[in-house]
Amino acid sequence: MRIVSFGFQTWGRKTLEALLDSGHEVVLAVTHPASAQSYKAIWSDSVEELARERGIPVHLTERADAATIDLVERAEPDVIVVNSWYTWMPPELYTMPTHGTLNLHDSLLPKFTGFSPVLWALISGATEFGLTVHRMDEQLDTGDILVQHSLPIGPTDTGTDLVLAGIELIPGAVREALAAIDSGTAQWRPQDKSQRTYFHKRSERDSRVDWRLSAVETERFVRALSAPYPRAFSYYRGEKVEILTARISEARYGGTAGRVIVQEGGAVVVCGPDAHRGVENGLVLTRVRAADGVAHSAAEFFTRGGYLTDTPQ
Incomplete structure (x- = not known):
């Protein structure tokens, strides 16, 4: 399959690595410019750097504007894969590929939609957290679920411990999701939106x-x-x-x-x-x-x- 990646920071880079190792063709990497802004400056491993090292065309942008949509359309992706993308994606973009757009979110959806889900999960007293691969739709983190992996939250775990453990779930989840789509065996599970919790950006x-x-x-x-x-x-x-x-x-x-x-x-x-x-x-x-x-x-x-x-x- 032809894949376009949208991602930023360490989560985006780890996802791009998994896509490059998947045996599918990554035809474009879209990422944000480096930023010194608060949470964007930490876990800041570069998607751009990895893409250029591996000879993947890169598009730097703050948002999915008309130029971005045009580039993606010309790349003719079968699927778009997103992780740690900070700005809104319009329907004309996320519905463009044959198989739609996959978003990776580091919580067990429908719980902890929104921002900094790992930190909020620990703060709230949750006993587990994880990673969800779901289909992007018109709301934030609400689309049908394809893959979900969980990990326990231990009594001495720090936020950093959990973030690092969650990042390590990315390669396996990406492989599983792409294999299901490519083989035609994907089983999508609608989210129970009555169970949705939303957490705001941290300041x-x-x-x-x-x-x-x-x-x-x-x-x-x-x-x-x-x-x-x-x-x-x-x-x-x-x-x-x-x-x-x-x-x-x-x-x-x-x-x-x-x-x-x-x-x-x-x-x-x-x-x-x-x-x-x-x-x-x-x-x-x-x-x-x-x-x-x-x-x-x-x-x-x-x-x-x-x-x-x-x-x-």
Whole structure:
């Protein structure tokens, strides 16, 4: 089959590698220009670089404009394969190939449609995540499913651990999907849209800790925002503090959510919606990074106690 690839960042590159190794003919690679913008600057392995190394025609564009549609039409693809494409694709493009357009989305659809699904899955307390290959339609991540692979979320997994594990699912899922289409054995499963959940793009605000959540929820939040992602943060004595590592306390702690107490070999933060009752565990901060970029032992950094707050105070 003749394939056109739309992709960006490490996910797009891994997908292009799988397409090139599939035995089918990749006739065009469409990708975005490199960007220093927030989440686009991480996991930034280049699709363009790989395509040029392998002699594949490359088209750089921010969006699927008229010139892009014309190039794809002239490439005469049997199928388009998409992974990590940031802008809208019009129906005249995704319905163009004989077999339509496949999109790879790193969640178990219909759950976690939208953006940063792996991070949101860990933050939300999901017990598994995965990769779905589905047919693109008029909504975001809602088309019929062809291939779906899952992985468990372990009690110590970080967001980075899960992203890397999910990326490794790409080659097998691509091979399986293309083989089914090429052989005429593809079985499409409509999504139950009543089960759909949608998560928005992440911004700096989404990395701020809410100490009214339980220590269990907050510990997951810290693990989800592992390097290279923007780290979980709060404010201490007017300065931003990033939380690098933490664990759930042994004892229960009461008082005001956000209060810092040097205990249990670290700095325990009182957590939970009913913090005043003293019925919940606290979060033991073990390593933090100050506003000057220097990392510290939390027990040493918080020797004066005090409060972690939502805003500089």
